[in-house]
Amino acid sequence: MGLELEDVRVTYPDGDRRLTALAGVTLRVAPGELVSVLGPSGSGKSSLLAVAGLLLTPDGGRVRIGGVEAAGLRGGARDRLRRERIGFVFQQANLLPSLTALDQLLLSAHIRGESVRSARGRAERLLERVGLAARRDRRPHQLSGGERQRVGIARALLGRPRVLLLDEPTSALDHERGVDVVELIRAVTAEHGVASLLVTHDQAHARRADRAVVLRDGGLC
Amino acid sequence: MFIAIRDLRFARGRFALLGGVVALMTLMVVALTGLTAGLRAAAVSAVDRLPTAYLALEQPPDGAQPSFATSTLTAEQVAALGAYPLGISTNRLAAGGRTTAVTVFGADAALLPPLRRGAAGGLALPADLAADLGLSPGDPVELGGHPQTVSALVEPVSFSHLPVVYLPVPAWQALARTDTVTAVALAAPPAAPVPGTVLRTRAQSRDAVGGFSSEQGSLDLMRGLLLVVSALVVGAFFTVWTVQRTPDLAVVRALGAGRAYLLRDALGQAAAVLLAGAVLGGAAATGLGLLAARAVPYVADASTVAPPLLAMVGVGLLGAVVAVRRVAAVDPITALGSAR
Numbered sequence: 001m002g003l004e005l006e007d008v009r010v011t012y013p014d015g016d017r018r019l020t021a022l023a024g025v026t027l028r029v030a031p032g033e034l035v036s037v038l039g040p041s042g043s044g045k046s047s048l049l050a051v052a053g054l055l056l057t058p059d060g061g062r063v064r065i066g067g068v069e070a071a072g073l074r075g076g077a078r079d080r081l082r083r084e085r086i087g088f089v090f091q092q093a094n095l096l097p098s099l100t101a102l103d104q105l106l107l108s109a110h111i112r113g114e115s116v117r118s119a120r121g122r123a124e125r126l127l128e129r130v131g132l133a134a135r136r137d138r139r140p141h142q143l144s145g146g147e148r149q150r151v152g153i154a155r156a157l158l159g160r161p162r163v164l165l166l167d168e169p170t171s172a173l174d175h176e177r178g179v180d181v182v183e184l185i186r187a188v189t190a191e192h193g194v195a196s197l198l199v200t201h202d203q204a205h206a207r208r209a210d211r212a213v214v215l216r217d218g219g220l221c
Numbered sequence: 222m223f224i225a226i227r228d229l230r231f232a233r234g235r236f237a238l239l240g241g242v243v244a245l246m247t248l249m250v251v252a253l254t255g256l257t258a259g260l261r262a263a264a265v266s267a268v269d270r271l272p273t274a275y276l277a278l279e280q281p282p283d284g285a286q287p288s289f290a291t292s293t294l295t296a297e298q299v300a301a302l303g304a305y306p307l308g309i310s311t312n313r314l315a316a317g318g319r320t321t322a323v324t325v326f327g328a329d330a331a332l333l334p335p336l337r338r339g340a341a342g343g344l345a346l347p348a349d350l351a352a353d354l355g356l357s358p359g360d361p362v363e364l365g366g367h368p369q370t371v372s373a374l375v376e377p378v379s380f381s382h383l384p385v386v387y388l389p390v391p392a393w394q395a396l397a398r399t400d401t402v403t404a405v406a407l408a409a410p411p412a413a414p415v416p417g418t419v420l421r422t423r424a425q426s427r428d429a430v431g432g433f434s435s436e437q438g439s440l441d442l443m444r445g446l447l448l449v450v451s452a453l454v455v456g457a458f459f460t461v462w463t464v465q466r467t468p469d470l471a472v473v474r475a476l477g478a479g480r481a482y483l484l485r486d487a488l489g490q491a492a493a494v495l496l497a498g499a500v501l502g503g504a505a506a507t508g509l510g511l512l513a514a515r516a517v518p519y520v521a522d523a524s525t526v527a528p529p530l531l532a533m534v535g536v537g538l539l540g541a542v543v544a545v546r547r548v549a550a551v552d553p554i555t556a557l558g559s560a561r
């Protein structure tokens with residue numbers, strides 16, 4: 001259960017050869033556990049998240065999300081599994097400019113085909129949980145970087161995911177704000193029993209996770 | 222439409238601009254359609270209102286199109302064709318010190334438009350012209366310099382942009398100083414072809430009215446060009462708009478939205494802007510048209526407003542579809558990784 005990656009291999013076309021981005025990575029993240037992935041630029045961190053998030057089909061290996069094998073899934077079925085089991089938090093929060101904080105969360109409910117009205121209460125509680133109850137009607141340009149990331153975290157949790165994938169969520173923040181965000185991630189991971197994988201290149205942030213792994217040249221070490 | 226509605230509110234300036242352009246284009250297309258219909262009625266409504274399905278005209282020499290202006294049919298040809306000789310000429314109608322140009326139809330009572338007052342069998346005037354000149358059945362007028370008495374008022378029709386007055390065929394021949402007629406109206410094709418004549422359906426014979434097809438053709442060309450320009454403008458707008466927000470769309474895809482979700486949202490947005498703009502433009506055109514109808518030939522009714530309005534929305538959507546198709550190609554993976 002949680003997130004299970006087994007001997008995952010990813011290559012990219014590179015001229016007439018192929019560049020290996022992930023060379024057989026095996027990683028398990030249990031429900032309620034926060035695992036951080038450290039690694040220099042180009043070590044394959046984003047590729048790892050893309051595979052775990054069903055955005056990229058690996059050249060080999062297995063990916064299980066909450067116990068569901070994703071290897072054989074294509075197109076719509078992959079979109080559905082992603083929608084129902086996976087929450088993403090992106091590097092720049094990647095909120096939609098025209099939506100208020102509350103609407104960012106409700107959009108994710110709408111995408112999942114959930115009634116926006118019935119999701120509203122939970123969305124408001126999640127915003128409160130990440131400390132933004134008073135900011136729910138603000139648009140991204142009216143929020144600070146840290147606030148935007150908190151909205152992103154609340155948005156990712158709204159769909160009750162089994163797996164939470166965080167792509168350098170602190171890279172645009174100063175250290176203290178980054179610490180706050182990582183602590184928030186740690187807390188909600190435990191509260192929601194979600195398997196969280198946090199990509200970062202900040203060692204201090206990585207150490208706050210339950211477990212830290214290091215990726216180098218496409219392999220864990 | 223979750224995102225679409227919020228985008229419309231958030232970027233309302235940009236969408237108002239596009240809606241305004243769509244409204245202006247719709248205004249022009251609807252106005253041109255009303256004018257086209259008005260000019261068509263002014264040119265050929267007398268032909269359209271004939272109760273017969275066919276018209277026979279003189280066969281012009283080598284391949285030329287038959288024309289009411291030059292066609293003459295002899296008494297023998299009329300006899301061979303059988304029914305309803307029709308003479309057409311242009312004359313002056315004078316009454317009470319005022320003079321106006323009219324088209325005179327020399328026609329059997331069977332070819333007259335519905336009678337409003339009086340009795341057929343003498344000079345029948347269109348009711349609106351009679352009202353303008355203050356004439357009633359029994360009043361004297363001069364037609365082509367000959368004294369006549371108004372005997373009936375009929376529903377107004379016109380021919381070649383002039384109101385049509387009706388005379389019995391012998392009276393018309395006396396006025397035109399001829400023993401021929403211009404054409405023959407027929408309920409059915411003759412049993413055998415009559416030498417020197419060509420047969421046209423009522424609709425085809427509109428083209429025998431001088432200038433009709435070129436007039437309508439140039440108006441149609443203008444309307445067509447406007448529709449093409451609209452499709453291009455709307456397509457260009459949504460192309461830029463879609464390219465601009467591709468990173469946002471990648472995020473929405475990564476959140477689990479399928480391609481259909483994005484397409485529905487984007488097309489719904491385009492349809493909303495188009496409909497709003499088109500309805501606004503159509504309403505403005507109808508208002509202006511009703512005013513213009515007092516001065517120029519203009520038809521403002523459902524048949525001249527709804528089709529061009531729907532065509533505007535249709536071609537706009539076509540442009541938008543071409544533009545937003547690319548949202549289906551947005552790769553959610555681009556939401557990950559490097560800063561944008």
Ligand SMILES: Nc1ncnc2c1ncn2[C@@H]1O[C@H](COP(=O)(O)OP(=O)(O)O)[C@@H](O)[C@H]1O
Nearest residue numbers: 012013021040041042043044045046047048558
């Ligand atoms: N779409 C791609 N096409 C080709 N090479 C790629 C692509 N994405 C990543 N790579 C390469 O794969 C390796 C791993 O990249 P990535 O997973 O982005 O690492 P990180 O996120 O740790 O910087 C790098 O060498 C990178 O250049």
Ligand SMILES: [Mg+2]
Nearest residue numbers: 045046558559
């Ligand atoms: Mg990266």
